[in-house]
Amino acid sequence: MAAMSRRPAPGRTAARDPDAADDEDGRPSKSQLKRQALDLQTLEYRPQHKPKLPSIEAAKAIEDTGARIKALFLGKDRVGEFLRATLGDSLLYAARVAPDITHDPADIDRAMRWGFGWELGPFETLRAIGVENVAETATRSGQISVSAIEKTEIRPERITVLRGGAVVKRNPGASLVDVGDGVLAIEFHSKMNAIGGDTIAMIDAGIKEASQNFRAVVVGNDAPNFSAGANLMLLLLEAQEGNWDEVDLMIRAFQRATMALRTSPVPVVVAPAGLTLGGGCEMCLHGDRVQAAAESYIGLVEVGVGLIPAGGGTKEMLARAMERAGDTPNLLAVVQRVFETIGFGKVSTSGPEARQLGYLRDVDGISMNRDLLLADAKHVALERAAAGYVAPQPRTNIRVGGADLLAALKLGVHLAWRAGQLSDHDKTIGQKLAWVLAGGNLAHASTVTEQHLLDLEREAFLSLCGELKTQERIAHTLKTGKTLRN
Helix, strand or coil: CCEEECCCCCCCCCECCCCCCCCCCCCCCHHHCECEEEECCCCCEEECCCCCCHHHHHHCCCCCHHHHHHHHHCCCCHHHHHHHHHHHHHHHHHHHHHHHHCCCHHHHHHHHHHHHCCCCCHHHHHHHHCHHHHHHHHHCCCCCCHHHHHCCCCCCCCCCCCCCCEEEEECCCEEEEECCCCEEEEEECCHHHCECHHHHHHHHHHHHHHHHHCCEEEECCCCCCCECCECHHHHHHHHHCCCHHHHHHHHHHHHHHHHHHHCCCCCEEECCCEEEECHHHHHHHHCCEEEEECCEEEECCHHHHCCCCCCCHHHHHHHHHHHHHCCCCCHHHHHHHHHHHHHCCCECCCHHHHHHHCCCCCCCEEECCHHHHHHHHHHHHHHHHHCCCCCCCCCCCEEECHHHHHHHHHHHHHHHHHCCCCCHHHHHHHHHHHHHHCCCCCCCCEEECHHHHHHHHHHHHHHHHCCHHHHHHHHHHHHHCCCCCC
16 A cells, blocks of 8 residues: 555666567567556655455455445455545545535436446445444544534435335346336346346246236346346356256257247336346347347357357347348348347447347337336336237248358358458357358258247357367456457
């Protein structure tokens, strides 16, 4: 805590590795430059040392943001002292000026969350830590009293659709929550809302429960991110052990869950916000309606880990594209766009862009206010139920291009590989994706069922799981959070 990272002062240079070579222009290469820290006691630069702060390491295990901040704030170590002297002052300042600058303290929370990236606004943080706990750090120096803070009328401002509901059923991955008016919510609460067996089991249970006792279903949560996708660690372990029957069962279970959302006897409205990737995107694709937050990052990103979407995502993107295309004879142009969206792992930067990419339809809604998202989704669900909702039947006549289309797509993949735009494994993945989008081993253009495309997805996914380079990509992503181009 006694040192800060700084740029080297005028006349000084960063530490250099004498064994590393200079760049061609004579300047030190990146490998030669080492970040130094200014010692505030001696005002001399020294090698940077990472401070040992056990309380921060311990707090990483606390999932809830408010509980994590409270634990750190009340700590008796340097971290607690630092937060009470800095964060405490910021929270008290907000409480002191709020009556003069706003009619509603919730507006300050929104400004700090939306404009400055705070996960909790100052008044939400005050409530999490406890007004008395924060005020105690101030009253010692006479800055502000507890009564003065309480006069700011600190109160919850978010639409707590989920928090006010009764839990119908729960497991470690998800919960079923009765949110009133005949609406059942399926709420994810695993780490990053990753989709695993618990989540899938609760989706199945939710659709069954709703079909018997509720009018509609909302799939959503209050977390910053809807879902980061499937549980890759579990998939990697099974693949490395060669447990292909287990992997096959996992894919089949997820396909059944997404199709259950699509064919549910009551309307299902999916409410994504933040990261909505891979399996999270596939859930959106299978809802009767989507009510998305404006700040939603939706995309099928499986190619980045050496796979293709196999929870119905590839099937649904193709089916929707064909429905929009109608009777157009140029199937290649239609499928090419789907191929590029999936093959390049395109992710929307907003709700409106998700429409352009085909992840949302014109009938799907967008909520500008994230706090109102679940309330908006519930309203849409009730509207759909009141309109006399009839569940769609599985499609039986999805157009596919057959061998000619497959050849054209494979040619495009080959040319991109020859041009150095794709790695060898990218080429393999692209060919598998083309095979699914063309309808598999068909001699001519034809029509196929949804189940046919689901089977093709599953076969391609399984074969890619057996590729060493796919397993390397998954392991690299789990370790670094980045994509490996191998």
